[in-house]
Amino acid sequence: MNQSHDPSRVYLHKSLLRLFWAGRLLFTVILFAGLAPVAAQTLTVTTTDGHSTTLSAAQIAAVPHVTITAADHGTPAKFEGVPLAMALTMAGIQLGDSLRGPRLTEVVLVSASDGYRVAFALAELDPAFATREIILADKRDGKPLDAKESPFRVVAPGDKRPARWIRQVTELKVVAMK
Secondary structure, three states: OOHHHOHHHHHHHHHHHHHHHHHHHHHHHHHHHHOOOOOOOEEEEEOOOOOEEEEEHHHHHOOOOEEEEEEEOOEEEEEEEEEHHHHHHHOOOOOHHHOOHHHHHEEEEEEEOOOOEEEEEHHHHOOOOOOOOOEEEEEEOOEEOOOOOOOOEEEOOOOOOHHHOOOOEEEEEEEEOO
16 A cells, blocks of 8 residues: 555644644744834933933932823823933933033933934923923833833923923933034
8 A cells, every 4th residue: 555645644744734834933923023123221311522321211210200190182191200300410411500601502302212303402401490390201100101102201291282292212312502
């Protein structure tokens, strides 16, 4: 009898072939899932002279947080984070009495991982100049920010439109305007 046409062998061959392809598909899914982009849990702060400091999410989480309750596109939310001025100070940017004269033209350019950028006057963030507190949030409603907003989000209460409430913040860059 020819063994290549034995029905039990044909069934076994087809089963092994299906198992092989299922395993290969599973391997491909696992491989590409591991390559999916993950938001960096760091913040780069760059000074006017080009010096960069990288702050980790853990470093920012260790700083005392403030809470702001605000409406985000009509939905009430409670944001927790550090004052944006504190993140700048952690990177060595001087505020307070040293912010005068030509330094009053300095702007903080906030960049997100998707390329969106917004600007704040440095004096607008300094508690010695401003009465409102703009924060770098890492929590919303008591939970870490979701993937759509993380690793950080700027919350600027008092803005009539939330266009500067930038999500997925990865960089703060201080720029001197001329």
